[in-house]
Amino acid sequence: MKTVGKDIIRPDAYDKIIGKAIYPDDIEIEGMLYAGVKRTTIPYGRVLSINSEEIKKVPGVVAVIDYKMIPGAISHGVIFKDIPTLVKDVFKRVGDCLLLVVAKDKASLKIALDNVKVEYEEYKGVFTVEDALKEDAPILGDGSNILYDIKVKKGDIEKGFEEAAFIAENFYHTQMTEHVFLQPECAVSTIDDDGKINVYVATQYPHYDREEVAKCLDMNEEDIRIINTTIGGAFGGREDINPQCHAALATYITKRPVKVLYSREESVISHSKRHPMKLYYKTGVKDDGKLCALKVRIYGDTGAYASWGMNVLRKSAVHATGPYEIPNVDVRAQAIYTNNPYSGAMRGFGAAQVPLAHEAQMDILAEKLAMHPLQFRYLNAFKVGSVTATLQELKSSVGIKECMEKLAQIDNIQLDKDVRE
Amino acid sequence: MKKRGIGYAATFYGTGYGNGFPDESRATVEINANGEIILSVEVSDVGSGGISVMWQIASETLNIDRNLIKLQYDNTSKMLDSGTAAASRQTYNTGNAVLDACKKIKINIDKYYNKVEIIKNKKVLTELYQKFISDNQELKYEGYFKATTSQVDLETGIGEPYWPYTFGINRAIVEVDCETGKVDVIDVVAVYDAGKIVNPVLAEGQIIGGVSMGMGYAIMEEVNVLKGSIKNCNYSDYIIPTSKDMPKVTTYFVEANEASGPYGAKGLGEPAMLPTAPAILNAIYDAIGVRLTEFPATCDRILLELKNKGV
Amino acid sequence: MIKVTMTVNGKLYTREIPPMMRLLDFIRDELKLKGTKEGCGEGECGACTVIIDGDIYNSCMVLATSCEGKRITTIEGISGAELHPIQEAFLEVNAVQCGYCTPGMILSAKALLDKNINATEKEMKEAISGNLCRCTGYQKIIEAVKLAQKKLKKR
Structure with missing residues (x-):
């Protein structure tokens, strides 16, 4: 092949090394206004009042926008439309957007936002998955705090553990993490003479942003243009809507170009996080080193809003075995609402948490078997024709044993290949 | 006292939206009067190198020098919907849509220029354009790809939730200071099967970056939340690896060809960070006999x- | 407003600016040089790195008025018709991913190699340790600095 498989210098690199790559905050437009939002500072409650009228009088303020001024949908979400673009009354997390303020410059905007006063009625929140599952817990979801519940069953789990020579049984607790993409969220919107809205933003999915902006403004999707600038990292953190709708809304109302730029702090508060998970793992192995049974329970703290919570926990459940063929499997994974920051997409997406558990289990069992940990993995690894926990046959391109062989060669480990088949 | 340990971890990762969700990508390729090929495709390059991958697949398929291929990837009014730059799906899904579009125009290009030599000259393309016009050939071709997965049953899990799967293993060597508890990651070997690698140097960059993020996940990073409020919103309190923290990383690819992928390729972005954290944690246990x-x-x-443990 | 005069990328600028204006805003908003990036605004990430009289600074932590009479170099100022060898090296070894840290990285590398063309790998890692990168894992950036070192030595 002439191009595929070759070390080509990426076409976007040149502009990046000379400082000419355009990220959203590098865009300046004549007459551009600055917009920002006042965010909730308590995790769960209801808005009683906001001093919007006073904020309108702050020098430099051009518009003060609340949910009533949104022409279309007042909330958004990648699957369920549950994240408020601007809060109507009840909110479920710290960092929800209350009031959109538009000002002539950054300094006036900051003064205006600092002076927004909000009266809340605070509700009792839940902050752990255990509390969220209690009978008297406040209900944050649609009739329940369980957003998603999936079971994966293969073979006969009881029989599987009866066959086990060794069993490892442990609880693991993975932490919440943050994407730390270096470029904070920013969007710039403009309006054409014919009323079409353009939003310049760094996003993972321009067509999704277009759909949400169109719904928010109650406009046709064809009348919205999303222009994806150079993207300063994402790692899943730019999948949900953040400044897009606010910038577009501010332009729609003021008919002026508008920039929304987050500080690092606002960036961290606003976007999704990696699900913290509590994992129960019980893994059984026969004396010949073959895995025979796996029981897993996963509780993912999905936070205040759905985002990709269902998909993330599904991915955890499907990947709970690790890349190993196990005849008897019993997995259950749940995504559970709390009043914590909402969890969603982050590189690995549910398949990043389970390896912290399944790979610890593998080492514990290898030690009990007195087998080299690489050999033990090799013995159980998927190959072409393997059947996963969801009864999916892996029909092609299963290179995990080859990866292990390569590593064994590098580290000068003699893998016993007789056990391969 | 510092103690050394070695740890292994293997992972797999099903790419794509999965679960039967319509996982579609589209691309258009067009020949113009200026002697250029315009490839329009929604590939949000978050730093991953997605643009380069599409460019290379197009160049390979069309047998046209990449410098004659212009990419249009930033404006919703000028490109079709190809889904998210997420789920490690762009190379496989969108790459397949680019491949499809390019194959379609290539059938007609071959009618006029069917040589082994790559087209490097703008003039050849301008002449091709003229021939397309005079013979009333379409100038613009649309490519499409939809991944094949099925919904899993919520009670049994039965189904084909993802396709294809990418695999990887890491071996990490750490040094743990028993007086301070500090872990230094000394060396990581990372071996992956992501099918055919479209651009090895970019892929290697993904892996080393993934090792860095996996290392942060294992020993550094945690968002501290108190009553729903994040207490470490800045980089002085939320610590990620710096240049001084990074181990030596050596990357290898075994390329288990995936017939349904463009030139045999699968996804890589997310799998790149998966085995590192558990390999480091296993190495810590090997070093000090303590399993966190x-x-x-x-x-x-x-x-x-x-x-x-009374150590 | 305070009058300030400084040399940026070899050009002398005099401006009347608010006393509390950050050098970062002076560069980006007054001079419209957008290659210097803001990542955190707290001096932690290094995306806003510039060279002031040969030393690197986070321009978000420097008041523009304190730069009276100083010589500032930003990413726009290190190459003319041809790329600087450090930029060439960043291209050649694929040290660039999302690109947001890249200008700061290149300037930190330049300040190091300007002072010490024989810098060791350890010194290189130290020199860019104030520049966070989430994409690359730094290894290819260090490779680029080493390659640039070779290129500069040949000159």
Whole structure:
């Protein structure tokens, strides 16, 4: 092949090394206004009042926008439309957007936002998955705090553990993490003479942003243009809507170009996080080193809003075995609402948490078997024709044993290949 | 006293939206009067190198020098919907849509120029354009790809939730300071099967970046939330690896060809970070005989576990 | 407003600016040089790195008025018709991913190699340790600095 498989210098690199790559905050437009939002500072409650009228009088303020001024949908979400673009009354997390303020410059905007006063009625929140599952817990979801519940069953789990020579049984607790993409969220919107809205933003999915902006403004999707600038990292953190709708809304109302730029702090508060998970793992192995049974329970703290919570926990459940063929499997994974920051997409997406558990289990069992940990993995690894926990046959391109062989060669480990088949 | 340990971890990762969700990508390729090929495709390059991958697949398929291929990838009014730059799906899904579009125009290009030599000259393309016009050939071709997965049953899990799968293994060597609890990651070997690698140097960059993020996940990073409020919103309190923290990383690819992928390729972006954290945690156990079950393995947690164990 | 005069990328600028204006805003908003990036605004990430009289600074932590009479170099100022060898090296070894840290990285590398063309790998890692990168894992950036070192030595 002439191009595929070759070390080509990426076409976007040149502009990046000379400082000419355009990220959203590098865009300046004549007459551009600055917009920002006042965010909730308590995790769960209801808005009683906001001093919007006073904020309108702050020098430099051009518009003060609340949910009533949104022409279309007042909330958004990648699957369920549950994240408020601007809060109507009840909110479920710290960092929800209350009031959109538009000002002539950054300094006036900051003064205006600092002076927004909000009266809340605070509700009792839940902050752990255990509390969220209690009978008297406040209900944050649609009739329940369980957003998603999936079971994966293969073979006969009881029989599987009866066959086990060794069993490892442990609880693991993975932490919440943050994407730390270096470029904070920013969007710039403009309006054409014919009323079409353009939003310049760094996003993972321009067509999704277009759909949400169109719904928010109650406009046709064809009348919205999303222009994806150079993207300063994402790692899943730019999948949900953040400044897009606010910038577009501010332009729609003021008919002026508008920039929304987050500080690092606002960036961290606003976007999704990696699900913290509590994992129960019980893994059984026969004396010949073959895995025979796996029981897993996963509780993912999905936070205040759905985002990709269902998909993330599904991915955890499907990947709970690790890349190993196990005849008897019993997995259950749940995504559970709390009043914590909402969890969603982050590189690995549910398949990043389970390896912290399944790979610890593998080492514990290898030690009990007195087998080299690489050999033990090799013995159980998927190959072409393997059947996963969801009864999916892996029909092609299963290179995990080859990866292990390569590593064994590098580290000068003699893998016993007789056990391969 | 510092103690060394070695750890292994293997992972797999099903790419794409999965679960039967319509996972579609589209691309258009067009020949113009200026002697250029315009490839329009929604590939949000978050730093991953997606643009380069599409460019290379197009150049390979069309047998046209990449410098004659212009990419249009930033404006919703000028490109079709190809879905998210997520789920490690762009190379496989969108790459397949680019391949499809390019194959379609290539059938007609071959009618006029069917040589082994790559087209490097703008003039050849301008002449091709003229021939397309005079013979009333379409100038613009649309490519499409939809991944094949099926919905899993919520009670049994039965189904084909993802396709294809990418695999990887890491071996990590760490040094743990038993007085301070500090973990230094010394060396990581990372071996992956992501099918055919479209651009090895970019792929290697993904892996090393993934090792860095996996290392942060294992021993450094944690968002501290108190009553729903994040307490470490800045980089002085939320610590990620710096240049001084990074181990030596050596990357290898075994390329298990995936017939349904463009030139045999699968996804890589997310799988790149998966095996590193568990390999480091297993190496810590190997070094000090203490297995952490709450993460990350910060100095405080390691010292506490060492104390509990009476070391 | 305070009058300030400084040399940026070899050109002398005099401006009347608010006393509390950050050098970062002076560069980006007054001079419209957008290659210097803001990542955190707290001096932690290094995306806003510039060279002031040969030393690197986070321009978000420097008041523009304190730069009276100083010589500032930003990413726009290190190459003319041809790329600087450090930029060439960043291209050649694929040290660039999302690109947001890249200008700061290149300037930190330049300040190091300007002072010490024989810098060791350890010194290189130290020199860019104030520049966070989430994409690359730094290894290829260090490779680029080493390659640039070779290129500069040949000159």
